Amino acid sequence: MKALLALHLCMGLVEKAEIEDYWAEFWPTYTPGFGKVMSWNRFEIILSFLHFANNNEYVGRGQPGHDRLFKVRPVIDLIIPQFSAVYGPLKELSLDEMTIAFKGKSTLKQYNPKKPDKYGYKVFVLSEASSGDVLQLSMYTGQNADADLGATHLIVRQLMAQNTGKGHEVYMDSYYTSPAIANDSASNDTGMCGTVNCKRSGMPKCLRQTELPLSNGDDPVFMRHDKLLACAWHDTKCLTILSSLYGNSRPETYQVKAKRHWFS
Structure with a gap:
């Protein structure tokens, strides 16, 4: 599993059109190292069976407690707190939205013609202004508003919760x-x-x-x-x-x- 995660991180550094291109052994798409970690067949099998949530705990749509990110919620809850735990940001912060590119079938997929990646998942991000390091993020899953706060006010308050009162x-x-x-x-x-x-x-x-x-x-x-x-x-x-x-x-x-x- 550590090797699988390491290969995914390397894919973020060397971008290719298709995942199997990382295992291609002919020039110019050849990327040395991937085939030595594990074969393409093994990587594909592990990826197809990778699962993070217990389906017995799923709450159906329309019921209280329904989470549209149920399948990946354990990963989100594990990773996001680590951003602020391992890194102390500088004074200036930036809050904006970004798009995680995705063109497959998903009810969460958004279209934004003003972004470089026009199709994908919309994510609200708090980052350090100078380096761009992510401190907090929240994926858009639909309208979410508080009785006393607007939707955007609620987003800002949630993303800034860990960095409020520190002079940022x-x-x-x-x-x-x-x-x-x-x-x-x-x-x-x-x-x-x-x-x-x-x-x-x-x-x-x-x-x-x-x-x-x-x-x-x-x-x-x-x-x-x-x-x-x-x-x-x-x-x-x-x-x-x-x-x-x-x-x-x-x-x-x-x-x-x-x-x-x-x-x-």
Whole structure:
């Protein structure tokens, strides 16, 4: 089993179109080493019978406690806690989604035309911003919302649970960012910064594009409330950022991707 796992890790380093190509003995697809560990027939047989869950514990669809990831849940529960246990991240973290490429038959398969791998499993990931090392992940299995929290707020809270209250800064895009998440993070000694949709609940209506018609070259507009700072400006399009990192700090100077101005 250790050899099987080692071969899978090596496949992540040398990518090929088909699994059996790793055992091909002709140039240019030849990869030395795989055949010396185990034969292709043995690898295929072990892989076909590999099983992680006890089917007697399966809870049917529509019943309380049903888990769409039941078949691989033991592996997920074993691996994910090890990410934070063996590695202490730096201050800056990044929260985003990724796609695990898969084109087979699965009810969990998603289609996202904006991703390099358009078909696959959608996964929400918290990683270290500089290295990209994964700290927490959660696979999308359908709508999941709390009575008091939105779906994205619940995702952020779950992924940040192990790193809350440690002085980290988390950066995210407009899919996750909201005043509620920013306030929640700030109250737990965690900074947050990200682009934001001005139509989010709690965002001032005066920053919406219909109320604030900015054009390229105009000075950015700032609004501050308690620990939160919102900034709107026009680059290639109108953008708005919400941050709890600089709400009460002195102004600092940053460069944006506009041709004619700086802002502080």
